[in-house]
Amino acid sequence: MKTYLALAFALIAAPLFAMGPAKPLRALLITGGCCHDYELQSKAYVEGSKKFADIVWTVVNEGGKGTTAQIPLYDNPDWAKPYDVVVHNECFANTTDEIYIRKITAVHKAGKPAVVIHCAMHTYRAATIDDWREFLGVTSRKHDHQSEYPVTVLDPKHPVFAGFPAKWTTPKDELYIIEKLWPTAKSLATSKSEKDGSVQPVIWTNNYYGTRVFGTTYGHSNATWQDPVFIELISRGLLWAAGRTK
Ligand SMILES: [Zn+2]
Numbered sequence: 001m002k003t004y005l006a007l008a009f010a011l012i013a014a015p016l017f018a019m020g021p022a023k024p025l026r027a028l029l030i031t032g033g034c035c036h037d038y039e040l041q042s043k044a045y046v047e048g049s050k051k052f053a054d055i056v057w058t059v060v061n062e063g064g065k066g067t068t069a070q071i072p073l074y075d076n077p078d079w080a081k082p083y084d085v086v087v088h089n090e091c092f093a094n095t096t097d098e099i100y101i102r103k104i105t106a107v108h109k110a111g112k113p114a115v116v117i118h119c120a121m122h123t124y125r126a127a128t129i130d131d132w133r134e135f136l137g138v139t140s141r142k143h144d145h146q147s148e149y150p151v152t153v154l155d156p157k158h159p160v161f162a163g164f165p166a167k168w169t170t171p172k173d174e175l176y177i178i179e180k181l182w183p184t185a186k187s188l189a190t191s192k193s194e195k196d197g198s199v200q201p202v203i204w205t206n207n208y209y210g211t212r213v214f215g216t217t218y219g220h221s222n223a224t225w226q227d228p229v230f231i232e233l234i235s236r237g238l239l240w241a242a243g244r245t246k
Helices: 002-019 038-049 098-109 131-136 228-242
Strands: 025-033 055-061 085-091 114-117 138-147 150-153 173-181 185-192 199-208 211-216
Touching: 025 038, 025 228, 038 055, 038 085, 038 228, 085 228, 098 131, 098 211, 114 131, 114 228, 131 138, 131 199, 131 211, 138 199, 150 199, 173 185, 173 199, 211 228
Parallel strands: 025 055, 025 085, 085 114, 114 211
Antiparallel strands: 138 173, 150 185, 185 199, 199 211
16 A cells, blocks of 8 residues: 555656746737837836746837837737737837737737736827727826826735735826726726826736736836836736746
């Protein structure tokens, strides 16, 4: 009996030990476009996230500093294939081409997890189709003035908040006005407009045809990207989207 048990243990345990340590997470950061210091933001994310996970980053900063670019990355239908998760931190509000936009959403609809940050929410704002906004989980077309906005967490047990303080106020940032939270999205935290008192989702998750999307509308200023609370939030958001714990 003893021998049998030992043999059974060896058979069960061997594949577990053979798995070894988790593979690095392969993350693609897509950035560029109008109105923000994307070099600083990318560096802050890549460097800061290393504290929370073993991540191999690829950064694609294309499209210049305008609002209408169509970046060459998406010409390849397999553009996201080498990666476990994709981060959108770009700002092209006036790109409207439907075929181009659907080259992006199709990949996420097919299962590639995503993190969406700040001006990604105003990217393709001028497009008439809603595909991108459905993917984001929010529709936003404008923002309030820059200020330091207190953040109220609605779901403190969610893993993205593992390192989040009970009270956090953003460095100077923009409050995006959410005109629609899509039915597949769940608001995880809110801030209040100083203009009219309206409560706006600022951190959320979206279930995009079964694909995990994590989003935050904060991330305008360099000061936000230099705040370790923000970096930890978007790092844990990245892990959550990819279905990983480290
Ligand atoms: Zn901004």
